[in-house]
Amino acid sequence: TKWVYNFGAEANEGRAGMRNLLGGKGANLAEMASIGLPVPPGFTITTEVCTAFNSAGRQYPTDLQAQVAEALARVEAAVGLTFGDPAKPLLVSVRSGARVSMPGMMDTVLNLGLNDETVRGLVSASGDARFAWDSYRRFIQMFGSVVLGVDHHRFEEIIEQAKIDAGVIEDTALTALQWQEVVEAYQTLVETETGKPFPQSPQDQLWRAIGAVFGSWMNTRAITYRRLHDIPADWGTAVNVQAMVFGNMGADCATGVCFTRDPSTGEDVFYGEFLVNAQGEDVVAGIRTPQPLSAARSKPGEVSMEQALPEAYAELLKVRETLEQHYKDMQDIEFTVQSNKLYMLQTRNGKRTASAALRIAVEMAESGLITRDEALMRVNPAALDQLLHPMLNPDAPRTLLSRGLPASPGAASGIVVFSADEAEMRAQKGEAVILVRVETSPEDIHGMHAARGILTTRGGMTSHAAVVARGMGRPCVSGAGGVAVDYGKQTLSAGGRSVRAGEAITIDGATGEVFIGYVAMIEPKVSGHFGTMMGWADDVRTLKVRSNAETPLDAETAKRFGAEGIGLCRTEHMFFDPERIGAVRQMIMAGDEDGRRLAVEKLLPFQRGDFISLFRIMAGLPVTIRLLDPPLHEFLPHGDQELAEIAGVLGVDFATIQRRAGELSEANPMLGHRGCRLGITYPEIYEMQARAIFEAAIAIAVETGAAPVPEIMIPLVGTPRELEITRKLVDDAAAAVFAVHGRTIEYQVGTMIELPRAALLADKIAKSADFFSFGTNDLTQTVYGLSRDDAGKFLPKYVESGIYDKDPFVTLDRDGVGLLVQMAADKGRATKPGLKLGICGEHGGDPASIAFCQEAGLDYVSCSPYRVPVARLAAAQAAI
Numbered sequence: 001t002k003w004v005y006n007f008g009a010e011a012n013e014g015r016a017g018m019r020n021l022l023g024g025k026g027a028n029l030a031e032m033a034s035i036g037l038p039v040p041p042g043f044t045i046t047t048e049v050c051t052a053f054n055s056a057g058r059q060y061p062t063d064l065q066a067q068v069a070e071a072l073a074r075v076e077a078a079v080g081l082t083f084g085d086p087a088k089p090l091l092v093s094v095r096s097g098a099r100v101s102m103p104g105m106m107d108t109v110l111n112l113g114l115n116d117e118t119v120r121g122l123v124s125a126s127g128d129a130r131f132a133w134d135s136y137r138r139f140i141q142m143f144g145s146v147v148l149g150v151d152h153h154r155f156e157e158i159i160e161q162a163k164i165d166a167g168v169i170e171d172t173a174l175t176a177l178q179w180q181e182v183v184e185a186y187q188t189l190v191e192t193e194t195g196k197p198f199p200q201s202p203q204d205q206l207w208r209a210i211g212a213v214f215g216s217w218m219n220t221r222a223i224t225y226r227r228l229h230d231i232p233a234d235w236g237t238a239v240n241v242q243a244m245v246f247g248n249m250g251a252d253c254a255t256g257v258c259f260t261r262d263p264s265t266g267e268d269v270f271y272g273e274f275l276v277n278a279q280g281e282d283v284v285a286g287i288r289t290p291q292p293l294s295a296a297r298s299k300p301g302e303v304s305m306e307q308a309l310p311e312a313y314a315e316l317l318k319v320r321e322t323l324e325q326h327y328k329d330m331q332d333i334e335f336t337v338q339s340n341k342l343y344m345l346q347t348r349n350g351k352r353t354a355s356a357a358l359r360i361a362v363e364m365a366e367s368g369l370i371t372r373d374e375a376l377m378r379v380n381p382a383a384l385d386q387l388l389h390p391m392l393n394p395d396a397p398r399t400l401l402s403r404g405l406p407a408s409p410g411a412a413s414g415i416v417v418f419s420a421d422e423a424e425m426r427a428q429k430g431e432a433v434i435l436v437r438v439e440t441s442p443e444d445i446h447g448m449h450a451a452r453g454i455l456t457t458r459g460g461m462t463s464h465a466a467v468v469a470r471g472m473g474r475p476c477v478s479g480a481g482g483v484a485v486d487y488g489k490q491t492l493s494a495g496g497r498s499v500r501a502g503e504a505i506t507i508d509g510a511t512g513e514v515f516i517g518y519v520a521m522i523e524p525k526v527s528g529h530f531g532t533m534m535g536w537a538d539d540v541r542t543l544k545v546r547s548n549a550e551t552p553l554d555a556e557t558a559k560r561f562g563a564e565g566i567g568l569c570r571t572e573h574m575f576f577d578p579e580r581i582g583a584v585r586q587m588i589m590a591g592d593e594d595g596r597r598l599a600v601e602k603l604l605p606f607q608r609g610d611f612i613s614l615f616r617i618m619a620g621l622p623v624t625i626r627l628l629d630p631p632l633h634e635f636l637p638h639g640d641q642e643l644a645e646i647a648g649v650l651g652v653d654f655a656t657i658q659r660r661a662g663e664l665s666e667a668n669p670m671l672g673h674r675g676c677r678l679g680i681t682y683p684e685i686y687e688m689q690a691r692a693i694f695e696a697a698i699a700i701a702v703e704t705g706a707a708p709v710p711e712i713m714i715p716l717v718g719t720p721r722e723l724e725i726t727r728k729l730v731d732d733a734a735a736a737v738f739a740v741h742g743r744t745i746e747y748q749v750g751t752m753i754e755l756p757r758a759a760l761l762a763d764k765i766a767k768s769a770d771f772f773s774f775g776t777n778d779l780t781q782t783v784y785g786l787s788r789d790d791a792g793k794f795l796p797k798y799v800e801s802g803i804y805d806k807d808p809f810v811t812l813d814r815d816g817v818g819l820l821v822q823m824a825a826d827k828g829r830a831t832k833p834g835l836k837l838g839i840c841g842e843h844g845g846d847p848a849s850i851a852f853c854q855e856a857g858l859d860y861v862s863c864s865p866y867r868v869p870v871a872r873l874a875a876a877q878a879a880i
């Protein structure tokens with residue numbers, strides 16, 4: 001087996017398409033080198049070695065050693081240096097790189113190959129002793145913490161002390177001699193901590209670093225990250241060994257990171273940060289303040305790369321263009337400049353906010369770089385959610401506490417917590433929290449996930465907090481240097497004000513502002529790039545998108561977001577209004593049918609009014625109205641005191657109401673006296689609802705000249721006879737209303753398919769149905785025999801341990817529930833070829849479930865108003 005692939009120096013054995021084998025970093029290094037970009041030569045040890053290594057008890061394949069030796073010899077030949085040569089040593093970096101980027105998960109070791117002897121070779125070869133000793137101390141520090149497990153703070157303490165002793169502030173001000181002393185102190189530290197001297201053999205260093213990278217695939221933070229992002233453990237990571245280039249060799253050297261477009265807004269500007277005379281992660285580590293790339297973007301006091309290193313900057317601009325043209329996507333680039341010459345060290349598709357993703361996709365399609373279909377596929381529908389959520393109301397009063405960097409857009413309010421564990425714990429209790437940290441690290445990911453927003457006081461736009469927050473869609477303000485965090489006292493303070501843990505703050509990730517307390521928010525706008533993308537989605541999708549809505553506000557929101565009708569109007573929501581609940585309770589208490597009719601009559605005008613406003617808003621669009629579904633006891637309060645109050649209002653005695661409440665109580669309400677069972681035993685309720693619907697439809701027909709087409713939906717049907725009976729109720733009500741008004745309107749009667757029996761008998765049920773709507777919430781409950789309200793006790797565990805693939809209430813279970821849906825759809829259409837099919841469970845807004853609906857041949861999905869744009873895009877992707 002070939003375990004090792006060379007790249008760079010015209011020996012590119014890999015390419016971008018080989019990311020499964022070479023990892024993203026290795027595959028793209030080879031690709032960049034093959035299109036002529038300046039990549040220091042190196043080689044990649046494949047992900048297959050990682051899997052083999054970890055499953056064979058940390059044993060390498062037997063021929064690996066020989067392949068590495070051969071690949072290393074090619075690198076030596078390419079750069080004219082020899083690994084371990086005391087006079088002119090080749091130094092390498094050892095870098096991890098999985099298939100998908102896992103920010104900060106795996107650590108890189110730079111300057112490997114240095115020891116007490118080769119460092120002197122580097123001094124004379126470079127003529128720069130400060131550089132050589134700085135490189136050596138970096139190597140010991142990285143190798144010491146990553147490979148030998150010495151706490152990295154211990155190394156930093158030594159530097160801090162050295163700077164105090166030398167009376168300097170910046171690392172770069174330390175002299176060669178002072179760095180040499182740091183190296184000695186480091187070696188003593190390593191020896192006391194590990195009981196052994198720092199390893200001097202370069203070969204030994206190399207293999208131990210390689211082993212550490214492969215081993216780190218199994219460390220806890222990597223495992224957590226994989227769990228959160230659904231990354232299989234058997235993907236493994238690759239290891240890249242690459243000849244070093246040096247950004248820390250003086251004023252004509254630098255290191256930097258950049259994005260080919262602005263990752264926050266998507267604007268087509270070059271965006272990034274760099275540091276002169278620095279190495280590796282100095283830019284993101286927050287040791288010195290990074291400087292901007294372009295002169296146009298630099299603020300007073302800043303020195304841009306364009307000014308400091310004009311040649312390398314011009315080169316970098318060309319690379320930006322080349323990479324975008326080549327990869328046809330926004331790139332996140334890492335580079336180093338050594339003696340004015342630019343080297344590329346990494347490129348990948350850049351992480352971006354949802355609004356940036358939209359803008360970039362739309363602009364790339366408009367400029368012809370990608371097609372519209374490609375643009376549609378570029379945006380994760382679930383991420384649109386971010387854009388549809390509230391922003392700060394510009395007119396709302398607010399008290400500014402401080403400012404940081406606008407690291408990830410969106411606004412969020414919540415109570416302050418200072419640790420990731422606390423964030424997770426409180427979020428589980430349903431509290432909105434803002435996680436406040438000096439800086440974040442991979443150990444904090446679970447807390448960042450649980451928080452509504454993140455505030456850090458250190459680190460730039462490319463810091464860990466910023467990158468991870470953008471990826472997760474969490475609002476984030478980073479590097480708020482004016483804020484002091486005191487973990488011990490559990491306070492944060494700025495400008496003389498302080499906020500304690502448990503008190504509220506609001507952050508605006510689009511402006512970088514931090515406010516004390518809560519600030520009012522407003523609804524987002526659906527225009528610009530968003531509108532363009534939605535228009536393209538509408539052009540290609542074949543599934544219609546409707547919304548679940550009862551109130552005029554919901555209906556209006558849904559329509560603004562592009563809903564093509566209402567797929568589910570739950571009439572019981574209309575019964576809870578204080579004006580109506582009295583009549584509902586009177587109906588429940590009535591001893592006989594006459595009494596019930598009397599009470600139901602009182603509800604009629606309210607229901608009619610509700611339907612009139614829905615029909616008016618949805619003019620010309622279909623509106624599906626589900627007749628009463630829940631069991632009646634849901635309309636009675638629990639507790640004797642509340643019952644006694646109602647007895648008073650209704651003028652019945654307490655014993656009577658108590659008895660009635662007792663009669664109505666059910667051991668298992670989900671499977672009890674509800675749905676059409678209610679409509680069949682108390683026909684006056686469905687009759688009234690049907691009448692209200694037809695009277696409202698006629699009223700709108702008269703008012704606007706265009707009659708709406710109501711679709712009346714019967715819930716919880718399990719047997720054809722139930723639908724026949726209830727359908728007749730509705731048809732009779734229609735005939736009666738039409739007779740009174742001397743005109744008819746078109747309408748449809750259909751049923752929910754939400755019981756397994758209904759799906760099994762769908763061909764027979766279809767005889768009396770004009771449409772089916774799959775109620776996948778109840779169908780999931782009844783197919784699994786699983787109560788949604790009780791599942792919380794074990795469902796997370798089931799999902800975590802893989803017993804269930806996904807939470808079946810979030811993503812439709814194709815294997816079981818989906819099988820029934822498909823069967824019912826086919827059987828229904830066998831009886832009635834034109835039978836209209838839709839879905840109205842929570843699944844109607846879930847992209848993976850929408851893809852299933854497309855395959856199953858449904859006509860529409862219906863989801864909550866805020867998810868309508870998500871569904872429109874997901875439906876387009878399902879159709880492409």
Ligand code: ADP
Binds near residue numbers: 040243247280
């Ligand atoms: P990560 O996956 O955390 O980004 P990398 O492997 O990309 O880690 O390494 C981090 C940084 O180390 C790079 O951005 C680059 O600045 C520096 N680096 C890595 N390899 C080399 C090299 N061969 N020469 C110079 N710098 C390097």
Ligand code: MG
Binds near residue numbers: 334346
């Ligand atoms: Mg990197």
Ligand code: MG
Binds near residue numbers: 715752777778
């Ligand atoms: Mg239901």
